[in-house]
Amino acid sequence: MRLATFQPRLGAHCETSTLRNMLHHAGADISEPMLFGLGQGIDFQYRDAPEPGRAAPMLTGRIGPAALSRNACAALGVELRESRAPDSEAARAEVVKLLEAGHVVGVSVDIFHLDYFSSRTHFASHYIAVYGLGDSLAHVVDTEQQGGAQTLPEESLRRARGSGEGFMPSPNWQMHVERLPARLTGDTDAVLRERIWDAIRDTAERMAGDQGTCRGLGALRRAASEVAGWGDALAAAEETVPGVGRFWRFAGTGGANFRKLYRAFLHEARQRTGDAALDPLVDGFGDVQHQWDEAIDLLMAYRGGDEGRRTLETAARLLHAIAEAEQSLFERLLATATERAGEPV
Template sequence: MRLATFQPQLGVHCETTTLRNMLHHAGVDISEAMLFGLGQGIDFQYWDAPDPGRLTPMLTGRIEPAQLSRNACSALGAELREARAPDAESASAAAAELLEAGHVVGVSVDIYHLDYFKSRSHFASHYIALYGLDDTLAHVVDTEQQGGAQTLPAESLRRARASDEGFMPSPHLYLYVERLPARLTADTDAVVRERIWNAVRLTAERMTGDRGPRFGPRAMRRAATEIAGWNDTLASPDETVPGVGRFWRFAGTGGANFRKLYREFLLEARQRCGDGELGAFADDLGDVQRRWDEAIELLMAYPGADRRERLAAVAARLNAIADAEQALFEGLLASAEKRAGEPA
């Protein structure tokens, strides 16, 4: 079974790419950046290393997997369905049934088992859009970096969906958009425009609130403190430290990638709402993005001389980023609250 009218939609982040493909096939075209903003996708999260000393903590620039899709669909009024099959056979059968009914299916996978992926590491919080499946082949859409539309052996997809290894595995999890509200398809621009400031407010409330040492700016400062000492606390820093930089830059979870997406959301929001203040916030976020890129460059250049100085510089940038993001989202929150009090 393969969806005959399906048109792949490209993107830079796995979950927003998957969500965009599900919504587009269902009948509504919304940019990846707008979905990321409506989905309140930006964050910073610190997840403890399973083997401290040998591995670094997982440091991500997004909210938890699948939560972005839930938030965005809730904002748009789209009915998102989410389920987990008990085994590989049931997962394949459920996907085939949904494809037969005309749905693109979002599936959670471990990249290690995807034939077209170059990485040989387990990472199980990856999402792809499934638009065709039979006994031998699966047709999916991944990110632009991974080539967009891909065809792979059905058995590889089965293994990828079944994996319980890597970061935040969700074996046999699948999502699909059951239906869209009529107004969303009839007047997409109006619906999106009406939802923007509320999504900004909810995001800013979360980013400025104290959620403990694992989330938001407080987690960045915690990470900065630990990174400054990685030269002495990690068993193989010459391999591990630049690996973090490469992961942040190329795997999609890094701070700069998601700051870029959120900046694009703010720019599109400014255009849709005609609100110049959003442009100023987008400029500020551009400065934050550049600091993230500088930190990544320092991590990737770690091997060689001046190791401690490089890590100290990364830590300094993370602390500065924490301050800048705190101020940015405080400003966005104040603006969102002011607009909530304005007459409609």
């Protein structure tokens, strides 16, 4: 079974790409940055390594898996349905049933089992859109970095979906969108304009507030306080520290990638609303994005020794500065959005 009219839409991040493909096939063409913004996707999360000292903590720049899709669909008035099958056979049968009903299906996978992925690391919080499934082959859409539309052995997809290894696994989980509200397909621009300020306000309120030391800017400050000591605290630091930098830059979960998406969302919000109050905030997130890139460059350049220690100290100062800059930006966003939310569009 393969959706004959499906047209892939490529993106930078796995979940927003998957959601965009599901919505586009259902009849609503919404950009990836807009979905990220309406989904309130930006955050910072600190999760302890399973064996502290042997590996770095998991540090991500977004909210939890599937929460973004739930938020975006709620903002758009779209019914998002999720399910988890008891085993691989039932999971496959559910996908076939949904494809036959005309739906693109979003699934969570462990990248280790995807044939087209070069990574040999188990990471189970990755999303792809399935638009075809036959006796031996599966047709999916991944991020642009991973080649977009891909055809892979059905057995590879089965293993990837059923994996219980890696970061936050969700074996045999899937999602799809039901029929879209008529107004969303008939006047998409009006719906988006109405939802933008509420999404900005709710995101900014969360990010400017105190979320403890595992989420938000408190988590970023915690990470910044620890980075300078990673050379001594982490085993095989000359491999582990650059690995964090590569993960942030290329895996889609890094600070710069999501700050870039959020900046693009604010830029599109400025275009749709015509509100010039967003201009300095768009510029501010551009500056933050560059700071994140500088911090990532420093981590990737780490080679140990005295020079490496100084490199990590510089990275730590930069991450502290980023936290302060983001705090200011989200407070300004909150003040502006609180004024705008609820006003006539």
